[in-house]
Amino acid sequence: QVQLQESGPGLVKPSETLSLTCTVSGGSISSYYWSWIRQPAGKGLEWIGRIYSSGSTNYNPSLKSRVTMSVDTSKNQFSLKLRSVTAADTAVYYCARETYIAVDFNTGYNWFDPWGQGTLVTVSS
């Protein structure tokens, strides 16, 4: 079955750029949306954004000015860059596959499955 694995530095300095990669195994990255989701310690989940296999993106408006996502279909990977990080960006970062089904023009349902195991990124000098 499809498995996801996040990778990247666990420690990033304030004002620098957080960079993470998610590697998809057991299936193709094509024809799906792929999301990044984060969770500060002891807090809830926050959707960061998504990228389609073609490269089309959608970002959470609260992070849009600092986020860039990219995809490399040849490597079955997609990536997250978050610029100008602060301590508030310290969190466990998850990647996940998203599926959306439209029931009709203005209703439908989505789900995130599977998820990666998550990687802790700490922002500190």
Place this chain on the structure above:
Amino acid sequence: SSELTQDPAVSVALGQTVRITCQGDSLRSYYASWYQQKPGQAPVLVIYGENYRPSGIPDRFSGSRSGNTASLTITGAQAEDEADYYCNSRDSSALYVFGTGTKVTVL
């Protein structure tokens, strides 16, 4: 932006039934998906759509929706169901939003 509001914590006696609710305007148009998260682990999908369970999820988990409220029901709660539960749905501004989370304690 829209929010999905959940009760912070609920408790249930072993073998009894518990319902976890998620409220938000977007739920009038979109179904919620539900995730179980145990300490130190990634979230796991337990319910999506009208009331669909992924393979491997016990049938004691079920979902429903009424108006602006989505519900996850655990019928006959087991000790292993003790976890945090999050709802998720589309949102008018952020595209997707997660609920605030509910900690379920099995007594």
